[in-house]
Amino acid sequence: VKIFRPVFDNKFVVGRFKTLVWCLPMAFFRDTNTFKIFGEFDSEASSKMTGAMYDCVTKQGYKELNLNFEGCTKAFSTEMVTLCAQAQKYWQQSVDISLKLPSDAAMARLFNNANWAHLIDVHSHAESRYRGYTHARTMRFNNEVEQFEVVNRILDILLSAIRHFKRSDLSAMEWAINEIADNVINHSESSVGGFIQLTNHSQRKQIEVVVADSGIGIPTTIRSAHPEYSDSEALDSAIREGVTRDPQIGQGNGLFGTWEITKKSLGMFKLQSGWANLDSDEQVGLRISKRVTPIKGCVVSFRIGYDQAINLEEALTFSGKPHKPVDYVDVHFELDEDGRPIFNLANESSGFGSRKAGDPVRRKLRNILAMSDVQAVAVDLTEVHLVSSSYADEVFGKLFSELGPLEFSSKIALIGVDPLVKQLIDKAIVQRMQQPGST
Ligand SMILES: Nc1ncnc2c1ncn2[C@@H]1O[C@H](COP(=O)(O)OP(=O)(O)OP(=O)(O)O)[C@@H](O)[C@H]1O
Numbered sequence: 001v002k003i004f005r006p007v008f009d010n011k012f013v014v015g016r017f018k019t020l021v022w023c024l025p026m027a028f029f030r031d032t033n034t035f036k037i038f039g040e041f042d043s044e045a046s047s048k049m050t051g052a053m054y055d056c057v058t059k060q061g062y063k064e065l066n067l068n069f070e071g072c073t074k075a076f077s078t079e080m081v082t083l084c085a086q087a088q089k090y091w092q093q094s095v096d097i098s099l100k101l102p103s104d105a106a107m108a109r110l111f112n113n114a115n116w117a118h119l120i121d122v123h124s125h126a127e128s129r130y131r132g133y134t135h136a137r138t139m140r141f142n143n144e145v146e147q148f149e150v151v152n153r154i155l156d157i158l159l160s161a162i163r164h165f166k167r168s169d170l171s172a173m174e175w176a177i178n179e180i181a182d183n184v185i186n187h188s189e190s191s192v193g194g195f196i197q198l199t200n201h202s203q204r205k206q207i208e209v210v211v212a213d214s215g216i217g218i219p220t221t222i223r224s225a226h227p228e229y230s231d232s233e234a235l236d237s238a239i240r241e242g243v244t245r246d247p248q249i250g251q252g253n254g255l256f257g258t259w260e261i262t263k264k265s266l267g268m269f270k271l272q273s274g275w276a277n278l279d280s281d282e283q284v285g286l287r288i289s290k291r292v293t294p295i296k297g298c299v300v301s302f303r304i305g306y307d308q309a310i311n312l313e314e315a316l317t318f319s320g321k322p323h324k325p326v327d328y329v330d331v332h333f334e335l336d337e338d339g340r341p342i343f344n345l346a347n348e349s350s351g352f353g354s355r356k357a358g359d360p361v362r363r364k365l366r367n368i369l370a371m372s373d374v375q376a377v378a379v380d381l382t383e384v385h386l387v388s389s390s391y392a393d394e395v396f397g398k399l400f401s402e403l404g405p406l407e408f409s410s411k412i413a414l415i416g417v418d419p420l421v422k423q424l425i426d427k428a429i430v431q432r433m434q435q436p437g438s439t
């Protein structure tokens with residue numbers, strides 16, 4: 001019988017007592033450089049795992065780590081993205097990390113789709129090809145150009161996944177995601193860049209964003225301006241208005257504004273860095289606590305609710321003045337001569353053959369239309385030479401049915417349409433209107 005050294009407090013569990021282990025919400029075992037997780041990979045398990053990895057590599061000089069998640073029954077993006085950022089740093093230091101996926105098939109799929117498997121064990125697991133719209137797989141960004149690309153991909157997913165967006169919600173999300181990602185580039189000195197994941201919790205009507213880096217951490221940067229601060233004090237001050245490590249570089253608005261948006265939208269905000277954690281949500285308010293093991297770098301996770309429109313003027317007031325963030329439609333779409341945003345179907349669609357390709361496009365069009373002062377959208381089909389009937393129905397047939405004939409014709413202008421494509425769209429609309437239950 002192999003006896004694992006249990007690392008959790010006051011409990012001694014032998015490996016063969018599997019049933020006992022399964023009853024526990026979480027158990028973490030360490031056997032030299034092999035770590036096993038049973039149950040939920042929660043914040044406690046994550047702390048133990050990252051602490052043990054640090055101990056193995058930095059203190060004991062191991063060049064190989066084995067992470068066994070076979071018994072893992074639940075995992076959360078904050079802990080997993082944190083692990084990805086740490087694992088990538090060790091890979092850079094030539095440490096070989098092997099990952100055993102959860103035995104549970106759905107969990108294993110999640111590890112692959114979310115790109116966690118690849119980022120933890122780059123040799124054995126291929127990069128995620130998940131292009132779905134429930135979440136954005138964990139993406140890495142090393143500079144401002146890559147930051148721009150990943151934020152755009154995230155906004156695209158948001159617009160395609162969420163029903164009936166409010167314009168201010170999208171501006172708030174774009175602003176916050178950019179600020180937190182910008183901090184990685186500006187302050188973290190992370191040699192592997194930053195890692196970002198988006199999850200849409202559609203039932204709660206919240207989006208969750210996690211941004212992790214494995215750089216020098218908030219306490220270190222804040223202490224360049226306030227050497228006397230402890231790690232907890234550094235986190236507490238970093239989220240206050242106007243606190244920055246260097247007023248020549250920043251204004252100290254990013255963390256403060258993001259925290260305000262999460263409060264106004266009844267979401268949550270969490271910072272982990274060095275020896276401290278900071279948590280803020282509606283139930284408990286603001287809590288700052290000491291960590292058992294330190295985080296090398298910084299992890300920011302936050303949730304923004306989109307059930308009700310966010311009052312951006314209230315959320316983003318800096319030095320007493322309301323700040324108006326850039327507007328998604330203004331920035332991402334050119335306007336035609338009638339002032340309508342031009343929606344280039346060839347750029348917005350991953351293909352023209354299937355319903356699957358059409359569904360996110362329709363949602364995106366509806367979201368743009370729902371943004372209060374957009375009167376109409378010009379859908380540019382110049383580069384589209386053929387569409388399947390199912391695609392035409394998914395985008396135009398269903399949109400016609402959802403909006404009704406008058407609203408469709410006043411709000412959707414098709415420009416540059418090839419006669420054949422026009423015929424196919426017409427036919428899809430006529431067929432849909434003949435279906436029972438259509439408007
Ligand atoms: N990822 C990070 N790594 C290290 N330090 C960070 C990180 N993110 C934030 N900080 C620290 O927290 C401080 C406050 O961040 P915040 O985004 O609120 O303001 P800023 O970036 O300095 O200015 P602004 O966001 O207005 O450009 C930063 O000045 C920096 O010291």
Ligand SMILES: [Mg+2]
Binds near residue numbers: 182183250253
């Ligand atoms: Mg900032």
